[in-house]
Amino acid sequence: MIKAVINVAAPRYHVYQVLTDYEKYKQWLPNCTGSVIASREGNRVDTDITVNMMKTVTMGLRFESDGAHSLTFSLLKSSDLKGYSGSYRLMDAADGVGTVVITEMDLDAGGMVPRFMVDRMAKKSIDDTGNALREYIKKLPPPAAPPPAAAGAVEAAKPAPVAARPKRARRVLRVRKTASGYQIWYMGREFEVKG
Amino acid sequence: MPQFTINRQHAEPVGASAELVYDVLTDYNTYGEWMPLIAKGHLMAREGDLAIVEFDLTSGAHFTVEGIHTRNRMVLTRPIAGDCPFTKMQWDIQPEDSGKSRVSLAVRLRPNVKMLPSAFGWCKGSVRAFTAHLSAYSADVSVSGPDGEKLLEVMETEDGLVCWMNGKKYVMKESQ
Numbered sequence: 371m372i373k374a375v376i377n378v379a380a381p382r383y384h385v386y387q388v389l390t391d392y393e394k395y396k397q398w399l400p401n402c403t404g405s406v407i408a409s410r411e412g413n414r415v416d417t418d419i420t421v422n423m424m425k426t427v428t429m430g431l432r433f434e435s436d437g438a439h440s441l442t443f444s445l446l447k448s449s450d451l452k453g454y455s456g457s458y459r460l461m462d463a464a465d466g467v468g469t470v471v472i473t474e475m476d477l478d479a480g481g482m483v484p485r486f487m488v489d490r491m492a493k494k495s496i497d498d499t500g501n502a503l504r505e506y507i508k509k510l511p512p513p514a515a516p517p518p519a520a521a522g523a524v525e526a527a528k529p530a531p532v533a534a535r536p537k538r539a540r541r542v543l544r545v546r547k548t549a550s551g552y553q554i555w556y557m558g559r560e561f562e563v564k565g
Numbered sequence: 566m567p568q569f570t571i572n573r574q575h576a577e578p579v580g581a582s583a584e585l586v587y588d589v590l591t592d593y594n595t596y597g598e599w600m601p602l603i604a605k606g607h608l609m610a611r612e613g614d615l616a617i618v619e620f621d622l623t624s625g626a627h628f629t630v631e632g633i634h635t636r637n638r639m640v641l642t643r644p645i646a647g648d649c650p651f652t653k654m655q656w657d658i659q660p661e662d663s664g665k666s667r668v669s670l671a672v673r674l675r676p677n678v679k680m681l682p683s684a685f686g687w688c689k690g691s692v693r694a695f696t697a698h699l700s701a702y703s704a705d706v707s708v709s710g711p712d713g714e715k716l717l718e719v720m721e722t723e724d725g726l727v728c729w730m731n732g733k734k735y736v737m738k739e740s741q
Binding site for chain 1: 598615631701702719720721
């Protein structure tokens with residue numbers, strides 16, 4: 371399983387909208403030349419996606435979303451690949467701006483291609499996809515407020531918020547006078563100054 | 566194919582509660598202040614018991630990990646991307662009857678010729694450094710005691726820098 375993390379300067383619902391707008395994949399997904407929706411049932415969407423790398427590969431991919439929290443994909447059919455699956459997990463960035471996207475991908479090109487080569491290709495693909503997503507979102511007009519349905523999905527997908535913990539008082543410097551001189555504590559280190 | 570790793574483990578009692586140990590271990594932004602070989606830690610995202618964190622090593626290497634937490638018990642980090650020197654780093658916190666606790670760190674290090682000399686002592690060094698860092702949070706309000714008379718203390722608090730001098734408290738202001 372190959373993993374990557376990127377920080378996208380856009381709210382989570384906006385990133386989710388782009389990732390689930392499957393028919394527009396050819397506008398930003400590297401090497402994607404075609405993407406059509408074959409069927410849709412609730413949060414499950416089956417697509418036919420064509421990518422043009424060393425050769426043209428058409429594959430049936432199933433996407434399943436869990437609110438605006440995560441999106442998984444798995445291979446339904448392909449004449450070239452034995453397996454292709456992965457996920458996007460979306461988290462609100464800690465700085466309050468943007469979205470952290472954790473991508474996982476597993477690619478199986480069959481026994482004819484060594485594993486290390488497949489992993490290298492997958493790593494490049496996952497990095498290129500992340501960069502392309504970031505650049506594509508940057509060029510889009512700033513999103514309006516999320517539509518009620520999307521906002522509801524985002525809220526529903528959010529886990530229980532982490533309570534903001536109070537900042538603990540932290541010692542920086544302490545000077546003590548002892549029987550043998552002075553003891554100086556500075557940022558976790560202690561020094562003795564003989565009297 | 567299983568990856569060859571070097572396993573190291575070290576445990577020590579610490580003079581702090583499990584809650585404080587857990588809070589400090591999950592304060593990833595301060596790792597650069599105390600953990601050997603770590604130059605900077607940056608919390609990217611945190612939801613529930615999962616955190617995504619970027620680290621810079623003093624060598625210049627950069628990597629991203631996921632942190633999985635069990636409140637007051639365990640902090641586990643696993644690499645997601647980049648040149649991470651370990652495949653797993655797990656802190657376990659064991660509360661003791663005294664109200665204090667014991668921490669153990671277990672790391673699975675990737676063999677890396679450049680880092681090997683420092684890697685062997687890294688686990689023990691990290692626990693020692695953490696214990697020293699933890700002492701910054703220990704409550705010590707006494708002005709005098711068996712360790713001597715406290716002349717001066719500077720604390721970083723929610724109100725900014727606070728100074729105690731000869732038993733009196735002063736709130737420090739930044740001078741422009």
